[in-house]
Amino acid sequence: MILVTGGLGMIGAHTARALVDLGQEVVVTSHRRAEIPSFLAGKVAVERLDVTDRDAFLALGGRYDVSDIVHLAGSIPGEDPVAFFRTDMTGLLNALDAARAWGVRRFAVASSLGVYLGASETPWHEELALPTADLPHLIVAFKKAVEPITTHALQGSGVQPVVLRIGSTWGPLMDPESPFNAIPPYISAVLRGERPGPLHAGDGGDSCYAPDAGRAIALLMTTETLRHDTYNVSSGRGFTHRELVDGLQAITPGLELDLLPGGQPGPHLDITRLTKDTGFAPAFDVAAAVADYVAWRSGNPR
Template sequence: MTVLVTGGAGYIGSHMVHALADRSEPLVVVDNMTTGYRPNLPDDVRLVIGDIGDQILIERVMRDHDVNAVVHFAGSIVVPDSVADPLGYYANNTVKSRSLMAAAVNCGVKHFIFSSTAAVYGMPDQAMIAEEAATVPISPYGSSKLMTEMMLADSAHAHDFAYTALRYFNVAGADPDGRTGQSSPRATHLIKVASQAALGQRSHMEIYGTDYDTDDGTGVRDYIHVSDLIAAHVLALDRLRAGGDSQVMNCGYGRGYSVRQVVDAVRRVSGVDFEARETGRRAGDPATLVAIADRARAELGWVPAYDDLDVIVGHAYAWETRMAGRNTAGA
């Protein structure tokens, strides 16, 4: 049986592809290559360039490759962009996910893992967030993901499949072996932007909001290494295959770092004192998002291997350095 990875040429999806390939799992990738890059993938992985909203294409891929599980990463992820273009986000994240689910149901796919987000919690009134916390998104991005979770729950109730929705906190870092990382030059991830500033690819970076109710006034997030996140996906797939029920699980370490702390970590790892300018808040950004991830640890047996901010930054910075060298060589 084959695993279909949507968005598998992108940042997080490509790490899943490598993890599955490392286990010699049969797999196929569907990616429209908007933010995906073929060099992120192993050379022998089957890549179908197409859109997950194309249900006819997806059903053909599922049948041609005998797909039994879907790991769904494809989607738009920038919170401020979702505020500016809500209908685009609902189309790309919700409507197209509905088409993917319909294809899965029609083709008898039994297992579905969904890339969800802590943004479904909105502006939580507690510092530590468990899965039972109220889901009141404050951005179209968060709403689009929550709607997809709702469709999954209803579809799993009506049809013969089980799912796991993993609610990511702030994903960062890169493959420790240097095979893949965040390759989109316009990505807004804090550690990537700070690394680019350290490498001189940006004249400066910006700290959005210094008046939050946090220790140093900047936003606090739970940064999880992408390889630890992917380990949770692999374990979730194994659990579903063993007959596990549908679940929603947080993915984070249970420890938060402020924007200033992250900037300091990038300066420390890179040895470069780049400029970080302070400016106003961005729309849709809560003050603090830190996970309670006990469910993932208990249900999956998940044990993070890279729970250290400097390690996360070190892997991200090494990837950005490699990318900078690649771009220079190709210039």
């Protein structure tokens, strides 16, 4: 059985769904979120768990035969950065304790494309030396620290670390007004009948639809042999606002949206390593992702 912490969040839920589709038994944990997505109902075991509670975390091993762990649980920083780091670090260390105590095969942990910030070479690939750079957010700073902590903590344990450098992911279950990705708020405005502010047609960058991200992580957990400990998880191509607008107009005849000329597409993640080791290829291009997300939102608030 595979344990997914934070398994009712956006990436966690889609990872759990993909694991189930691959024939795996899955237990997900959630601390604050109680609503189970329709696509997981009756298909996974659900445990209420505060991952900062070490005893409660380790007790899961007495109820489930956990073979692998995907640690995606995390919090949103408040005004106190120390409290944020303490909470998420405690959760990570408890998950690592569990991995060692239970003797799992693989331990995957969420990192971020933000670790590459400051790298001039694009697209960003796993063999790049990570630059020293001012990081824009506490979450990115923590994710960058997660990588060596995880790999060092598992040395000599027999547990294979899998560092997930996850790209800019969006889709079903994301906060529709999320400050971390501009796509859901833009589409939400359109769904409300509003005309969102104009975008530059050429702006964009890395983008991955959540079901694709979940499937990539699931493949990394189930593929028999992984040749590396670190993998980029994304679509493997950049997207532009032109594609976003085209996708919305394709499913909404007569929809008028403003696009400004110019723009800068920005860097994106190279997923060659992921594809070679697992056979992953994204199922959604931008147009298909937009259509699927709009259909999902017709019956769901997020």
